[in-house]
Amino acid sequence: MALTMRLHISPCPNDTFIFHALxxxxxxxEGLDFDVRFDDIEALNCAAIERDGEEDVIKISYAALPEVAGAFRLLDxxxxxxxxxxxxxxxxxxxGAEEWREARVGIPGERTTANRLLSLLFPEAIRKRAMLFSxxxxxxxxxxxEAGVLIHEGRFTYAAQGLQLVADLGELWERRTGLPIPLGGIVLHRRHGxxxxxxxxxxxxxxxxxxxxxxxxxxxxxRTHAQELEAEVRQKHISYFVNDYSLSLGAAGLEAVLRLTALDRSVLL
Structure with missing residues (x-):
C-alpha cells in the first residue's frame, strides 16, 4: 500500500520542473504518493514554522531553516x-548611501533568504515592506x-519595467564567502526518520x-503554474536554479547553508 506524503512547494518553474515527474x-x-499544493515562498516558510505537523515535505527559504530545524530534517x-x-x-x-535609512524597500517576506541577504549586505536598509514577490x-x-529585492521570475524582467540594478546580492555573498548562494531547500518532518x-x-x-x-x-x-508566461523566462529560471546542487548539496552546498544560517552541522542530521 502506497504511503501518501503531503508535498508543499512553490509554483515557480524550478520547483514544478523538479517535482513534475514524481x-x-x-x-x-519507492511506494510513495505525493499530494501536492502550491504557495508563495513566505507562505511556505510560515507553514513550516507555525503549522508544525501538517506538512510532510515542504520547500522553505534557507533563512527560515534555523526556525524549523527542530521539527524538520534537511534533504540532500x-x-x-x-x-x-x-x-x-x-x-x-x-x-545615495545617506538615503537608505529612509528608503522604502520591498522584500518577498521577513523569513526569506532575500531578506536575510539584504540585512547582511545592506544593514542600513531598515524600512522594509513584506509583500508577494511578484x-x-x-x-x-x-x-x-524606492527599491525592492527581486526573486524568481522578477529578476529576469525588471529592466522592462524601467528599473535599474542596485546590487546583485548573490554576487556580493559569493565575493564575501567564496560559496554558492543558498536560496531554498526541501525539508522532511522528523517524525518520518x-x-x-x-x-x-x-x-x-x-x-x-x-x-x-x-x-x-x-x-x-x-507553464501552467508559472507567474511569468514567457517561455524564455521560464527556461532561464530553470537553468539558473536547477543544477548539480539540486541533485545533491555536496560539501560546498552544505557549507554555504551552514554559513548563511549559523547552524551546526549536527543540527541538520
Whole structure:
C-alpha cells in the first residue's frame, strides 16, 4: 500500500520542473504518493514554522531553516543554490548611501533568504515592506517603494519595467564567502526518520534526472503554474536554479547553508 506524503512547494518553474515527474508517477517513487499544493515562498516558510505537523515535505527559504530545524530534517536533494543566481536589489534611480535609512524597500517576506541577504549586505536598509514577490517590481516602478529585492521570475524582467540594478546580492555573498548562494531547500518532518529522508531524497533526485533528460515532459505543467508566461523566462529560471546542487548539496552546498544560517552541522542530521 502506497504511503501518501503531503508535498508543499512553490509554483515557480524550478520547483514544478523538479517535482513534475514524481508527482505524476513518471519515476520510481519507492511506494510513495505525493499530494501536492502550491504557495508563495513566505507562505511556505510560515507553514513550516507555525503549522508544525501538517506538512510532510515542504520547500522553505534557507533563512527560515534555523526556525524549523527542530521539527524538520534537511534533504540532500531539491535545493536551489548556485552561482550568479541570487536576489537582485533594484530601484528606479540611483540611491545615495545617506538615503537608505529612509528608503522604502520591498522584500518577498521577513523569513526569506532575500531578506536575510539584504540585512547582511545592506544593514542600513531598515524600512522594509513584506509583500508577494511578484508585486515588488511593479510597486517600485509605480513609485510606491524606492527599491525592492527581486526573486524568481522578477529578476529576469525588471529592466522592462524601467528599473535599474542596485546590487546583485548573490554576487556580493559569493565575493564575501567564496560559496554558492543558498536560496531554498526541501525539508522532511522528523517524525518520518532518517531512512525516510534518504528515501525521499532519492525520489527527488530521480525526478530531477528525469526532468533534465525529458524537459518537454514537464513543459506544460511548468507553464501552467508559472507567474511569468514567457517561455524564455521560464527556461532561464530553470537553468539558473536547477543544477548539480539540486541533485545533491555536496560539501560546498552544505557549507554555504551552514554559513548563511549559523547552524551546526549536527543540527541538520
Amino acid at each position: 508527482i505524476h508517477g513518471l519515476v520510481d517513487t 536533494s531539491g535545493s536551489a543554490l548556485g552561482h550568479g543566481n541570487g536576489p537582485l536589489l533594484v530601484s528606479r534611480r540611483a540611491i 508585486e515588488i517590481a511593479p510597486a517600485v516602478a509605480a513609485g510606491e517603494l 532518517a531512512e525516510m529522508a534518504e528515501r525521499v531524497a532519492r525520489v527527488i533526485r530521480r525526478s530531477i534526472e528525469y526532468a533534465q533528460a525529458h524537459p518537454e515532459a514537464s513543459a506544460e505543467f511548468v
